[in-house]
Amino acid sequence: xxxxxxxxxxxxxxxxxxxxxxxxxxxxxxxxxxxxxxxxxxxxxxxxxxxxxxxxxxxxxxxxxxxxxxxxxxxxxxxxxxxxxxxxxxxxxxxxxxxxxxxxxxxxxxxxxxxxxxxxxxxxxxxxxxxxxxxxxxxxxxxxxxxxxxxxxxxxxxxxxxxxxxxxxxxxxxxxxxxxxxxxxxxxxxxxxxxxxxxxxxxxxxxxxxxxxxxxxxxxxxxxxxxxxxxxxxxxxxxxxxxxxxxxxxxxxxxxxxxxxxxxxxxxxxxxxxxxxxxxxxxxxxxxxxxxxxxxxxxxxxxxxxxxxxxxxxxxxxxxxxxxxxxxxxxxxxxxxxxxxxxxxxxxxxxxxxxxxxxxxxxxxxxxxxxxxxxxxxxxxxxxxxxxxxxxxxxxxxxxxxxxxxxxxxxxxxxxxxxxxxxxxxxxxxxxxxxxxxxxxxxxxxxxxxxxxxxxxxxxxxxxxxxxxxxxxxxxxxxxxxxxxxxxxxxxxxxxxxxxxxxxxxxxxxxxxxxxxxxxxxxxxxxxxxxxxxxxxxxxxxxxxxxxxxxxxxxxxxxxxxxxxxxxxxxxxxxxxxxxxxxxxxxxxxxxxxxxxxxxxxxxxxxxxxxxxxxxxxxxxxxxxxxxxxxxxxxxxxxxxxxxxxxxxxxxxxxxxxxxxxx
Amino acid sequence: xxxxxxxxxxxxxxxxxxxxxxxxxxxxxxxxxxxxxxxxxxxxxxxxxxxxxxxxxxxxxxxxxxxxxxxxxxxxxxxxxxxxxxxxxxxxx
Numbered sequence: 001x002x003x004x005x006x007x008x009x010x011x012x013x014x015x016x017x018x019x020x021x022x023x024x025x026x027x028x029x030x031x032x033x034x035x036x037x038x039x040x041x042x043x044x045x046x047x048x049x050x051x052x053x054x055x056x057x058x059x060x061x062x063x064x065x066x067x068x069x070x071x072x073x074x075x076x077x078x079x080x081x082x083x084x085x086x087x088x089x090x091x092x093x094x095x096x097x098x099x100x101x102x103x104x105x106x107x108x109x110x111x112x113x114x115x116x117x118x119x120x121x122x123x124x125x126x127x128x129x130x131x132x133x134x135x136x137x138x139x140x141x142x143x144x145x146x147x148x149x150x151x152x153x154x155x156x157x158x159x160x161x162x163x164x165x166x167x168x169x170x171x172x173x174x175x176x177x178x179x180x181x182x183x184x185x186x187x188x189x190x191x192x193x194x195x196x197x198x199x200x201x202x203x204x205x206x207x208x209x210x211x212x213x214x215x216x217x218x219x220x221x222x223x224x225x226x227x228x229x230x231x232x233x234x235x236x237x238x239x240x241x242x243x244x245x246x247x248x249x250x251x252x253x254x255x256x257x258x259x260x261x262x263x264x265x266x267x268x269x270x271x272x273x274x275x276x277x278x279x280x281x282x283x284x285x286x287x288x289x290x291x292x293x294x295x296x297x298x299x300x301x302x303x304x305x306x307x308x309x310x311x312x313x314x315x316x317x318x319x320x321x322x323x324x325x326x327x328x329x330x331x332x333x334x335x336x337x338x339x340x341x342x343x344x345x346x347x348x349x350x351x352x353x354x355x356x357x358x359x360x361x362x363x364x365x366x367x368x369x370x371x372x373x374x375x376x377x378x379x380x381x382x383x384x385x386x387x388x389x390x391x392x393x394x395x396x397x398x399x400x401x402x403x404x405x406x407x408x409x410x411x412x413x414x415x416x417x418x419x420x421x422x423x424x425x426x427x428x429x430x431x432x433x434x435x436x437x438x439x440x441x442x443x444x445x446x447x448x449x450x451x452x453x454x455x456x457x458x459x460x461x462x463x464x465x466x467x468x469x470x471x472x473x474x475x476x477x478x479x480x481x482x483x484x485x486x487x488x489x490x491x492x493x494x495x496x497x498x499x500x501x502x503x504x505x506x507x508x509x510x511x512x513x514x515x516x517x518x519x520x521x522x523x524x525x526x527x528x529x530x531x532x533x534x535x536x537x538x539x540x541x542x543x544x545x546x547x548x549x550x551x552x553x554x555x556x557x558x559x560x561x562x563x564x565x566x567x568x569x570x571x572x573x574x575x576x577x578x579x580x581x582x583x584x585x586x587x588x589x590x591x592x593x594x595x596x597x598x599x600x601x602x603x604x605x606x607x608x609x610x611x612x613x614x615x616x617x618x619x620x621x622x623x624x625x626x627x628x629x630x631x632x633x634x635x636x637x638x639x640x641x642x643x644x645x646x647x648x649x650x651x652x653x654x655x656x657x658x659x660x661x662x663x
Numbered sequence: 664x665x666x667x668x669x670x671x672x673x674x675x676x677x678x679x680x681x682x683x684x685x686x687x688x689x690x691x692x693x694x695x696x697x698x699x700x701x702x703x704x705x706x707x708x709x710x711x712x713x714x715x716x717x718x719x720x721x722x723x724x725x726x727x728x729x730x731x732x733x734x735x736x737x738x739x740x741x742x743x744x745x746x747x748x749x750x751x752x753x754x755x756x
Contacts, residue, residue, distance in 0.1 A: 237720075237722045237751075237752040238722075238752040238753065238754060240674055240751065241673045241674060241750075241751050241752060241753040242753070242755065244673065244674050245673055245674075245753075247755050247756070249673050249753055250753065250754075250755055250756065252672045252673070252748075252750070253672070253724065253750050253753055256726040256729040256730075256731070256748055257731065258729070269729075278673070279672065279673070279676070320755070320756065321756070435756070436756075437756055458756045459756070462756065464754045464755060464756065467754055467756075468724050468731060468750075468754065469724075469731060469733060470754060471721055472721050472722065484733065484734070488733070489731070517755055521755075522754045522755045586729075587729040587730075588726070588729060588730050588731045590729075
């Protein structure tokens with residue numbers, strides 16, 4: 001193969017037709033890297049071009065893309081990230097999920113920037129990659145195994161303890177709509193149900209070993225930049241707390257803010273928060289610190305349970321989100337049980353956020369009498385019952401019983417199917433469960449959930465500045481002209497600006513291969529200027545900040561256009577009633593609701609989207625070089641195709657009607 | 664005199680050697696006064712985190728009875744029974 005015009009990239013990708021068993025090695029089209037960088041930028045471009053709106057997420061015609069970016073595997077900080085992109089089985093629209101670890105760099109060392117899986121294997125298979133040797137193998141012996149066993153068996157089979165594996169567990173095999181893909185070592189690409197796409201394709205695992213290097217355009221300057229960025233991160237004021245406690249350290253902070261969802265989002269604080277806090281976790285269960293590829297922070301930890309009912313539990317990547325979803329959301333305050341539940345989610349291949357959301361939904365339905373005793377399969381669905389939690393996770397992953405099968409569909413679909421007023425207790429946006437970030441306590445986060453391209457999500461924008469008032473970070477990014485409102489969690493002023501800017505930058509980070517928790521958002525030592533310089537030094541591509549900003553906008557607009565092909569409009573940019581009608585009863589947020597009606601019109605204006613439809617205007621798309629997208633959107637609306645696609649999504653919009661409930 | 668309760672989170676607890684303490688303070692004592700007192704009496708590592716350039720470190724996160732303390736509240740007098748929560752720079756999700 002001739003040398004790829006840009007360094008930093010491997011320059012080729014794999015296209016694997018699972019139906020026919022064909023594997024092609026193809027050069028990466030220049031348009032992909034020049035206009036979409038990599039990661040989910042290229043991912044959405046492939047979905048847009050190759051997966052029409054009438055294709056269902058679990059159809060063979062859906063495609064699963066595993067994508068790295070130009071910075072993945074490089075020496076600058078936190079470059080172990082990779083993206084999984086497909087039409088989401090949970091939401092029916094654009095879906096992606098991101099994981100750290102070491103798989104992404106390994107894929108590039110093997111010589112590939114991304115893999116596109118299409119079709120459906122007639123029998124379970126796995127893909128092995130060892131540099132040039134790329135093969136599909138039977139995986140019948142792995143089917144039914146949990147993710148830990150699958151990874152271990154593959155490493156034994158290939159006699160390589162350094163083999164990096166991305167695989168699904170029983171949940172993905174059973175097409176649980178929020179099944180995760182687990183990545184060596186115990187990292188989760190959990191959101192959007194990418195594991196179910198793998199399961200539908202009968203693709204159990206991808207195992208990769210690469211021994212090559214990555215060519216750099218300016219290696220000496222890159223090394224100097226890497227050193228500078230590592231040093232800056234290590235001396236950042238936020239470094240010590242993130243390094244010591246990781247995201248679990250946020251539990252205690254979210255409590256007084258009122259942003260720690262409890263009992264299915266009724267409350268924003270949990271009286272048992274100290275039992276499941278980062279401090280308790282470190283004191284009682286820490287085995288050792290660990291880190292992803294090229295990460296100076298090491299927010300990841302390994303935790304064990306050494307005694308009691310859950311002795312023998314071993315965890316890593318226990319995050320704030322999980323402590324909430326499997327803890328406070330359900331009123332479970334036994335930390336060892338939460339760790340066991342997290343371990344089972346990782347082994348079974350389940351998204352902890354959506355799993356916790358679904359179980360919280362079921363517990364509230366039981367409390368309200370909407371779910372009858374005969375439908376509970378003999379389980380006690382009282383709030384706080386840890387054994388019910390762990391049993392239900394097993395049943396969901398196996399789709400066992402009425403309740404297991406119902407909740408495997410995800411909260412929003414389960415409510416749509418069940419009816420009986422259950423819809424009002426489904427806490428989702430566009431089909432995806434809301435993470436542990438209550439928009440009443442942080443206005444920007446409420447907006448971010450509704451504008452996220454993959455349904456409710458904190459990471460598409462990750463607007464951390466107004467979480468607790470990060471004044472110095474705000475000044476560093478934007479100067480002082482937006483203060484104090486920009487950093488006031490309860491203010492709405494400038495939040496549309498913040499969310500839009502963060503979404504565009506997040507699109508770049510997710511498309512480059514570095515990490516949002518590792519120096520780009522929290523302690524943003526790598527911001528637009530450094531990111532542009534890093535990409536330029538890596539690839540040799542002319543890369544200014546303005547070009548990078550426009551690329552971020554292009555990616556985000558194409559995601560919105562893709563969702564619009566499926567009938568998504570401003571009507572879907574809404575939160576459930578609990579966030580917009582019921583004042584928060586908790587902490588600093590007490591008395592606050594989320595004011596989407598103020599922030600959304602400003603957001604559409606800043607985006608250049610039509611306020612009446614919430615869709616990108618022709619002018620906006622033309623500015624971003626997406627003229628053809630506008631024509632396709634118009635045609636889809638005019639023909640009724642987008643409306644037809646919307647009716648196939650399988651979930652009802654969040655309940656926003658009147659309610660008698662105070663909480 | 665007033666009596667307040669101070670709680671230390673994240674690595675602040677390790678730096679000052681306790682998770683919480685009750686303090687008797689003169690009437691009129693403000694949050695700024697409190698942070699200054701804690702900085703003066705605490706070990707050097709703790710002092711560096713909570714006090715900077717003759718004022719509370721802007722990265723310090725302070726809650727007074729579950730209310731986030733912004734610049735406008737730093738000079739508000741404390742009251743008996745107040746609980747103050749202190750966090751170092753921390754953020755994310």
